[in-house]
Amino acid sequence: MTSDIRAQQAREHHLRSKESEAVAEQHRLSRxxxxxxxxxxxxxxWTYRALASAVGCSSxxxxxxxxxxxx
Numbered sequence: 001m002t003s004d005i006r007a008q009q010a011r012e013h014h015l016r017s018k019e020s021e022a023v024a025e026q027h028r029l030s031r032x033x034x035x036x037x038x039x040x041x042x043x044x045x046w047t048y049r050a051l052a053s054a055v056g057c058s059s060x061x062x063x064x065x066x067x068x069x070x071x
Contacts, residue, residue, distance in 0.1 A: 028070075029071070031055065031065075032065045032070060032071065035055065035062060035065045035066065036066060038051060039051060039062075048062045048063050
């Protein structure tokens with residue numbers, strides 16, 4: 001541990017950013033799973049465009065998720 005409070009604060013922010021990345025990854029995995037389930041259950045209703053609109057992302061991201069290019 002260092003005696004400089006700024007270095008300690010920088011370390012805390014660094015550690016929290018790593019935690020945030022892990023949480024974000026869990027959210028992405030959940031999103032991808034749900035998108036795949038919706039698309040699989042009803043592809044006529046859940047087109048790439050409809051999923052993109054509902055999720056709030058691009059059709060290209062939906063396509064990548066559905067095609068398994070994004071895990």
